[in-house]
Amino acid sequence: MTTATVRETTTAADPTGAPTPPLAADASVQLHLDGVWLTVCSTARLTPGRGVAVLLPDGRRQAAVFLDRAGRLYAIDNRDPFSGAAVLSRGLVGSADGRPFVASPLLKQRFDLETGRCLDDEAAEAGVGVYAVRVGA
């Protein structure tokens, strides 16, 4: 069986037909934080459909960074507002009506990866923050 790598997923057909920029296997993943772009890891550490957790420089905040099968990156806060535990990076990525989400591994609430909104609870406090994320040099 082949090992799915980031490079392979960039060749996957994009159902929307929108051009997807190629993702280099050894490029850096950067989060926009306090006005600067922070490099957090190499794209090689990401698996399509899963996330990784990133500890932010204040030593307290955590972000969850995801890669989807079309090679797009997303970053939201890692903390699950329903349990308080920092586990969202370990949830499963899915899509519904063309929008990507992650399902919390604890109680399965889903969060929109682009807006942080909770799809299973309308209350504003049920959502999570989002970060701008890009592939740097």
Added chain:
Amino acid sequence: MDATSTHPPQAKKKLVLVGHGMVGQRFLEALAECGLTGTHHIVVLCEEPRPAYDRVQLTSYFSGRTPDELSVTEGGFMERHGIELRLGDPAEHVDRAARTVTARSGRVFGYDVLVLATGSVPFVPPVPGRDAAGCFVYRTIEDVLAIEAYAKAGATTGAVVGGGLLGLEAAGALQGLGLATHIVEFAPRLMPAQVDEGGGAALLRTLTGRGLAVHTGTGTQEVLTDGAGAVRAMRLSDGSELDVGLVVFSAGVRPRDQLARDCGLVVGERGGITVDERCRTSDPAVYAIGECAQAVDGRVYGLVAPGYEMAQTAAAALASDTSDAAFTGADMSTKLKLLGVDVASFGDAHGTAAGCLDVAYADSRAGTYKKLVVGADGTLLGGVLVGDTESYGTLRALTGSVPPVPAEQLVLPAGAGAAPALGPEALPSDAVVCNCHNVTKAAVQACATLPEVKKCTKAGTGCGSCVKLIGQLLPQSGDQGLCGCFGQTRQELYEIVRTLRVTSFQDLLDRHGREGARGGEGCETCKPAVASVIASLAPAIGADGYVLDGEQAALQDTNDHFLANLQKNGSYSVVPRIPGGEITPDKLIVIGEVAREFGLYTKITGGQRIDLFGARVEQLPPIWARLVEAGFESGHAYGKALRTVKSCVGQTWCRYGVQDSVRMAIDLELRYRGLRAPHKLKSAVSGCARECAEARSKDFGVIATAGGWNLYVGGNGGATPRHADLLAQDLDDAGLVRLIDRFLMFYIRTADRLERTSAWLERIDGGLDHVRDVVVDDSLGICAELEALMADHVTHYRDEWAETLADPDRLARFVSFVNAPEAPDPLVAFVPERGQIKPDLPLLTLRPPSAGGRDTALAPEPDSDLNLDLDLEGASTR
């Protein structure tokens, strides 16, 4: 003592319930639902030696149901609600002035409220010889046990006096015991109260065809005895004699109202304690419900559904003085299967209303008879169905309205000019679907699934005759697909993966997913489900079975992804496999040392293993390095896979054991370890019939016999306990393993996602008999294939943790932070409790969210000394 708890508790009211039958138990449940079990001290006086059981299903004892399985009393119910149930201690005397009840034991119970639910007694006609040895009534489990014992001691022929509903039940029981059986009915037809002449004739033909001797229009004159005083024959009113060894009187019942008569309560002329609409007797402190009561319409109801309604009415009246619950009479509709014949009657079955007309259809060859009673304006008033009761649910619910098609089309068989079958959609939304609990179509349709309907409305939990109709009313008629991404069921996806040898989730989604989902990500439902199917079939379809490899890694739930169980604060628990629960002292010491070194909370599980809690994700590899080195393997506690095969100590040590249960448990656990299934699999092996390993509560349970092993399947504990059913008996070792191989692979092939074997067995068409046909008799010709799949699994098994430890790439994901591999998650912290650790939950409390938007992610209060030594290697700002 805490100062706040020194207030004297509010004095509780005293409630005494006399009688613990089905209606009595329903009354207790209604009290609990109204919150009255908290405000009342409740004592229940019960004559029988066991809690309430399903008297309606008494005959099913002869088809293998045990008295325990007939129980309608949920285990722990009395304890949970603080109810004192006194079995074998009936009420003997009521003093209404003093408000006390004296029980047979001599104990005296004071009451504020007394509820009589004493039921009824069988009526035994005053014929000479009716007390002879060999004469019985048919009312309780004890009656059934006595009949069975007497029949087995030598009777070959039996007679039932009474051809009504209960009489036919009793006749079925005698036939089940292997007796040649006569039915003697005084009326000119069978079931005179329920069916009309035409229905009785259809019933008679069918029952005679089944080997029963039916004597209608005939009375019983005398029971004749032999020298020892035991039954030898019966003399009938036509002068003839029947040679019989056993007689069961089932000629109706009489309300059991003696207790009420003795204390001066008003009773009806023909018996039955007179009650008002709120089920109150002539003494406002005393209520009567069920078969012992005479309702305001002057009738005594001998069916369970009206009894349940009275139980609820009385409880509602007790809960609130202004309750508008009222029992004014009930529908006498019944549907049952007697001696294999479906019989139903509903509404005004006998056409007593003025100006009504009959519409009837009879087919003597097929043994079916259908009659509808229709009012002058076309309103459906009632009917009788014999031999084919398919339309009962719909017809009963339509009763009282004008059906949308002419009545004659409702009774004609399909294809004989009948309109297309009248579906449940034709029912008005206020039509009563479940008569036992008075639930309407609208209330049923407010739910999504049958279990939800049963839980929220209780519909379908009484006699069960409406379950089929409920199923038709639920939305399942449309889309059965697994999720929003796949229109197929799990079973259909299994077949696609197996036959097309699909090894990739994306492939499956893009080619077989729903139109809008192709090219997408899938979802949290289908990803693990498909991963499980691919893993189950891995060797056969040429996929890599290792669950952390390649694309598979992205599909697994977090537990499978990290090969450990996620706990509420984000830490994990670890369960090493301890096959059969057998462990050497040295290995036990290793577990202790690992737990001590990593500071883990340890607990013995129900499956004879040891669970280690509180590991951070980056600690999992070093913990497992120690465990693997000591010879442990993954216990798959994180997977939908075989968990544990529990065992008792068996023949080797136990003086009762008849086989080596530990050996067998170890063999089975090692054979099926790592097997991915639609849900977790549990098993146990008991060394003798004492069943100390509790094998019958498992998905597959094995119990030793002198001649080998009995295999039970479909058991479950948990929220919906189910005793496993016997699949096959007296198997040798090889036969046992072969049968389990087939059973498990057939389950994996056909079950729904997250469907345990117990639910699967209840759901699939044909149930246990079908499964037996397939896996024992190979009716589908697939057993060789099932066995080959299991052989592949056994050959290709690898320990997931040993493999993970050997591969640096796989180990790389076991970090809390991708940018700080050494840093622990600051939110995973512990505090001491009882000499061990527990999660520091206050640390997880979130502060109120700030205004939404970017860069406003929630963060913990800096309220603890996190003392982090951060390694932000690779992180830089620019």
